[in-house]
Amino acid sequence: MRNFRFACPTEFLFGKDTEQNVGAEVKKYGKKVLVHYGGGHIRKNGLYDRVMESLKEAGLEITELGGVKANPDIGLVREGIELCKKEEVEVILAVGGGSVIDSAKAIGIGVYYEGDVWDFFLKKVPVEKMMPLGVVLTIPATGSEASNTTVVTNSENGCLKRALSHSCLRPDFAVMNPELTYSLPAYQTAAGGVDIMSHVLERYFTREPDCELTDRLCEAVLRTMIKQLPVVLEEPENYGARAEVMWAGTIAHNGILGTGRSEDWGSHMLGHELSAFYDMTHGATLAIMIPCWMEYVYQTDIARFVKYAVDVWGVENDVFRPEKTALEGIHKTREFFRALGMPVSFADAGIGADRIEEMAENCTRFGAVGGFVKLEKEDCVRIYQTAVS
Amino acid sequence: MRNFRFACPTEFLFGKDTEQNVGAEVKKYGKKVLVHYGGGHIRKNGLYDRVMESLKEAGLEITELGGVKANPDIGLVREGIELCKKEEVEVILAVGGGSVIDSAKAIGIGVYYEGDVWDFFLKKVPVEKMMPLGVVLTIPATGSEASNTTVVTNSENGCLKRALSHSCLRPDFAVMNPELTYSLPAYQTAAGGVDIMSHVLERYFTREPDCELTDRLCEAVLRTMIKQLPVVLEEPENYGARAEVMWAGTIAHNGILGTGRSEDWGSHMLGHELSAFYDMTHGATLAIMIPCWMEYVYQTDIARFVKYAVDVWGVENDVFRPEKTALEGIHKTREFFRALGMPVSFADAGIGADRIEEMAENCTRFGAVGGFVKLEKEDCVRIYQTAVS
Numbered sequence: 001m002r003n004f005r006f007a008c009p010t011e012f013l014f015g016k017d018t019e020q021n022v023g024a025e026v027k028k029y030g031k032k033v034l035v036h037y038g039g040g041h042i043r044k045n046g047l048y049d050r051v052m053e054s055l056k057e058a059g060l061e062i063t064e065l066g067g068v069k070a071n072p073d074i075g076l077v078r079e080g081i082e083l084c085k086k087e088e089v090e091v092i093l094a095v096g097g098g099s100v101i102d103s104a105k106a107i108g109i110g111v112y113y114e115g116d117v118w119d120f121f122l123k124k125v126p127v128e129k130m131m132p133l134g135v136v137l138t139i140p141a142t143g144s145e146a147s148n149t150t151v152v153t154n155s156e157n158g159c160l161k162r163a164l165s166h167s168c169l170r171p172d173f174a175v176m177n178p179e180l181t182y183s184l185p186a187y188q189t190a191a192g193g194v195d196i197m198s199h200v201l202e203r204y205f206t207r208e209p210d211c212e213l214t215d216r217l218c219e220a221v222l223r224t225m226i227k228q229l230p231v232v233l234e235e236p237e238n239y240g241a242r243a244e245v246m247w248a249g250t251i252a253h254n255g256i257l258g259t260g261r262s263e264d265w266g267s268h269m270l271g272h273e274l275s276a277f278y279d280m281t282h283g284a285t286l287a288i289m290i291p292c293w294m295e296y297v298y299q300t301d302i303a304r305f306v307k308y309a310v311d312v313w314g315v316e317n318d319v320f321r322p323e324k325t326a327l328e329g330i331h332k333t334r335e336f337f338r339a340l341g342m343p344v345s346f347a348d349a350g351i352g353a354d355r356i357e358e359m360a361e362n363c364t365r366f367g368a369v370g371g372f373v374k375l376e377k378e379d380c381v382r383i384y385q386t387a388v389s
Numbered sequence: 390m391r392n393f394r395f396a397c398p399t400e401f402l403f404g405k406d407t408e409q410n411v412g413a414e415v416k417k418y419g420k421k422v423l424v425h426y427g428g429g430h431i432r433k434n435g436l437y438d439r440v441m442e443s444l445k446e447a448g449l450e451i452t453e454l455g456g457v458k459a460n461p462d463i464g465l466v467r468e469g470i471e472l473c474k475k476e477e478v479e480v481i482l483a484v485g486g487g488s489v490i491d492s493a494k495a496i497g498i499g500v501y502y503e504g505d506v507w508d509f510f511l512k513k514v515p516v517e518k519m520m521p522l523g524v525v526l527t528i529p530a531t532g533s534e535a536s537n538t539t540v541v542t543n544s545e546n547g548c549l550k551r552a553l554s555h556s557c558l559r560p561d562f563a564v565m566n567p568e569l570t571y572s573l574p575a576y577q578t579a580a581g582g583v584d585i586m587s588h589v590l591e592r593y594f595t596r597e598p599d600c601e602l603t604d605r606l607c608e609a610v611l612r613t614m615i616k617q618l619p620v621v622l623e624e625p626e627n628y629g630a631r632a633e634v635m636w637a638g639t640i641a642h643n644g645i646l647g648t649g650r651s652e653d654w655g656s657h658m659l660g661h662e663l664s665a666f667y668d669m670t671h672g673a674t675l676a677i678m679i680p681c682w683m684e685y686v687y688q689t690d691i692a693r694f695v696k697y698a699v700d701v702w703g704v705e706n707d708v709f710r711p712e713k714t715a716l717e718g719i720h721k722t723r724e725f726f727r728a729l730g731m732p733v734s735f736a737d738a739g740i741g742a743d744r745i746e747e748m749a750e751n752c753t754r755f756g757a758v759g760g761f762v763k764l765e766k767e768d769c770v771r772i773y774q775t776a777v778s
Contacts, residue, residue: 001567001632003404008397014649015392178390210629212616213637216609224602240599243390247649248602256645260403260636 001210001260008254010146011173014247016239018177019050019136022093023058025173029132030090032061036080036104037095038068042138045183051095051136063087068096071153071161071275072103074118080107081117084131091132094171097192098142098151101135105150105169108133118154121162128168135174140181140246141192141283143199143253145174161276176250178242186233190340191283193229193245197222198286199253202268204312205297205304205372208261215307218257221248222312229340266370267293270383273359278351287342288349291334292387297373298326305329347389356384390599390649397643399535400562403636405628407566408525411440411482412447414562418521419479421450425469425493426484427457431527434572440484440525452476457485460542460550460664461492463507469496470506473520480521483560486581487531487540490524494539494558497522507543510551517557524563529570529635530581530672532588532642534563550665565639567631575622579729580672582618582634586611587675588642591657593701594686594693594761597650604696607646610637611701618729655759656682659772662748667740676731677738680723681776686762687715694718736778745773 013025026033033055042048055062065080083089084107094104108130110117119125135145144150148170151163181189204218224244231241251257270293271285298305306322309315309329318325334344343349360380368374375383402414415422422444431437444451454469472478473496483493497519499506508514524534533539537559540552570578593607613633620630640646659682660674687694695711698704698718707714723733732738749769757763764772 001404001629001636003407005400005402007400007562011394011396012648013394015390018392173396210632213609213613213633213640216613217606217640220602220605220609224605227601240390243599243649244602247390251602251606251645256640259401260632 002208002262004259006255006259007167008146008170008256009172010170010254012146012176012250013173014176014243016177016179018175019047019180020054022051022134022136022175023054023056023060025175026055026060026091026093026134027058029134029172031059032063032088032090034063034065034080034084034087034089034092034107035095036068036092036100036107037066038097038100039066041183042095045180047095047136047138047180051093055093063089068100068103070099070281072099072106074106074121074152074154074156077103077106077110077117077152080104081110084111089131091134093134093136095136095138097137097139098144101137101142101144101171102150102152104133104135105130105144105171106152106164107131109169121152121154121164127164127166130168133171135171136180137174137176137246138180139184139188139192140249141195143196143249145171145176146250146254148255161272174250176246178239178246181242181246182237184236186236187281187341189232189236190229190342191281191287192249193225193340194283194287194337194342196245196249196252197225198267198283198290200257201290202265203258203261203263204308205264206261207372211261214257214259214261215311219311221252221257224248226312226336233340262371264370264372266372266375269363269369269375270380273363274349274351276362277355277359278349280349284343284349287337287340288344288346288387289383291330291337291344292383294330294333295386296379296383298330299323300373302326345389346387353385353388356381359384391597391651393648395644395648396556397535397559397645398561399559399643401535401565401639402562403565404632405566405568407564408436408439408569409443411523411525411564412443412445412449414564415444415449415480415482415523416447418523418561420448421452421477421479423452423454423469423473423476423478423481423496424484425457425481425489425496426455427486427489428455430572431484434569436484436525436527436569440482444482452478457489457492459488459670461488461495463495463510463541463543463545466492466495466499466506466541469493470499473500478520480523482523482525484525484527486526486528487533490526490531490533490560491539491541493522493524494519494533494560495541496520498558510541510543510553516553516555519557522560524560525569526563526565526635527569528573528577528581529638530584532585532638534560534565535639535643537644550661563639565635567628567635570631570635571626573625575625575730576670578621578625579618579731580670580676581638582614582621582729583672583676583726583731585634585638585641586614587656587672587679589646590679591654592647592650592652593697594653595650596761600650603646603648603650604700608700610641610646613637615701615725622729651760653759653761655761655764658752658758658764659769662752663738663740665751666744666748667738669738673732673738676726676729677733677735677776678772680719680726680733681772683719683722684775685768685772687719688712689762691715734778735776742774742777745770748773
């Protein structure tokens with residue numbers, strides 16, 4: 001086990017009706033709140049009204065900023081920063097999924113900086129602190145409700161999507177009511193589910209040999225997702241299954257599953273280019289790239305892929321043919337994603353092979369990617385090629 | 390899944406040599422530190438010197454209070470409170486195992502109260518805040534390095550052992566170097582291991598039907614312990630195994646395994662009386678009581694005990710004879726504890742059956758105990774009777 005430093009101070013208020021007390025939670029951090037959200041969905045389903053009512057009941061002064069889109073843009077972040085400064089906001093409440101939370105995180109650090117907030121993402125200046133941030137989570141996927149990361153896009157000069165990590169980026173609290181996810185479309189539910197599984201898989205494939213506990217914890221989350229994700233697609237209003245997926249999404253990415261081990265993140269890097277070039281949903285890019293990545297790298301550590309097949313997918317361990325066992329695990333991964341309605345190839349996603357070189361170039365523009373296997377540009381080209389059809 | 394509120398803000402600094410930077414961590418919370426510890430062990434193995442050196446390097450003003458014993462006494466806690474007030478201590482550093490940490494927690498709350506600190510344990514006054522507290526952990530067992538609980542004993546009027554729980558009782562940080570546990574005697578290692586497993590088992594046996602994720606997480610920790618505990622007894626200086634046990638001990642009791650579910654704690658209550666009446670090691674009392682408790686209650690939920698047997702102990706599931714499968718899991722539990730060198734009966738522990746009535750009376754003095762099955766006095770008598778030989 002490797003040395004590590006870990007803390008996840010976020011407080012979780014999980015369960016039915018929990019959003020109805022969000023005002024009291026926000027009030028612990030200040031009187032002037034910026035409510036940050038996306039589009040009309042939360043207005044249609046009544047969540048907006050319930051949150052506003054609770055905030056007003058708590059006597060809070062409310063400023064609003066809606067309009068966050070998928071792949072949250074630095075433009076709106078800048079607007080939020082100005083608003084916070086003008087209104088002397090003391091605490092931000094993000095109501096939505098990962099994009100809204102990430103946008104709120106960027107606002108929360110930008111408020112304390114005189115220069116342009118994009119400087120943080122360019123690593124020109126170090127992050128030091130974030131304004132108090134609460135979350136009402138509506139989509140289990142990115143894990144941003146407890147993670148130390150924010151991903152923001154700058155579309156001004158080409159499309160730059162940049163991630164930033166710092167311990168201060170963890171929200172102070174997250175209100176998580178699984179009922180709020182009942183109305184998520186099947187595609188978004190499935191894509192979110194793949195994203196959750198990917199956060200575990202990026203940690204599961206490690207070069208650290210001694211990590212039994214975190215291996216087992218990873219397997220616990222993956223097996224739960226494998227069981228519950230088809231249930232929520234079949235029965236969108238199954239509270240128990242929605243609750244399992246929602247809590248799994250937090251544990252998958254709050255960092256506990258990475259304690260003491262190296263991680264990979266190659267599939268994420270490969271997938272990010274698909275998002276950047278074709279505006280694909282993050283989870284869908286992962287459904288395509290993860291099995292292709294696995295097929296490309298499994299021979300470097302057959303034993304781990306055998307363990308994955310057996311302990312995650314319940315594949316019978318053919319001890320005389322480990323490669324067969326390993327491949328069966330990868331096969332099951334892809335078929336699972338396919339059965340969820342996710343694309344598992346470029347063809348499924350309706351995209352061609354013509355920009356593979358460009359994507360591979362971009363993917364490795366800062367050097368090789370991936371901690372399990374270092375992927376150079378040529379590796380990325382080959383992996384993308386296996387994803388074509 | 391039940392509604393829950395959960396946060397564990399403790400920061401973990403885990404790994405080799407981590408205690409050598411403890412001064413810099415303490416300094417974040419204040420300049421005047423009370424170093425609280427037990428007996429001579431940390432002086433003999435050099436830990437005391439390394440900690441003191443790091444604190445001095447950080448320029449801290451040090452006050453010391455040693456002498457914490459197993460089942461930490463309220464007397465020393467009061468002494469610590471006076472010392473903190475007199476020396477205007479700003480942060481406490483507990484160097485030791487659960488007793489030292491629990492004693493430090495009690496000091497940390499007592500400092501802010503004008504009356505007698507025992508009032509908190511009598512629930513006469515509510516806990517509100519605790520002085521900043523850091524830990525250098527030397528024994529993986531109680532989980533106190535991250536838990537919201539302290540257990541203190543008052544030996545003035547009979548022997549009263551009282552627990553207190555509050556979110557403010559979680560330490561701010563915990564330095565965890567598995568090497569510090571190399572020198573633990575086998576008996577203490579085993580008893581600590583049983584304690585760790587018990588913290589999971591008390592949560593595993595739940596009446597909440599929908600809790601797949603936490604079931605699996607519990608199983609992950611239990612199976613890790615089942616594999617690694619015999620390794621550390623066989624090879625006390627096996628870093629990897631010591632690290633697994635140490636980190637498992639924290640996850641077992643930081644509360645995450647109880648999220649969304651009811652818990653039991655009947656075995657703990659039964660065991661506490663053995664400690665009170667015979668001054669037995671906590672882990673040893675659990676090794677006796679847990680299998681006996683299981684045998685007494687398993688028929689109320691055969692399915693869960695079948696799951697326990699199969700998913701924790703790898704018992705083959707005899708689907709036509711679930712009771713046989715369930716009993717095999719309980720049998721394996723007891724044999725595992727026995728193989729660790731723990732007592733599994735009163736006879737093993739050298740105690741008789743003569744105080745069973747008294748213990749059962751005491752155990753239920755505030756009413757029935759246990760969340761999985763409510764145990765009245767007569768139930769406790771019967772369980773104790775099965776433990777005699």
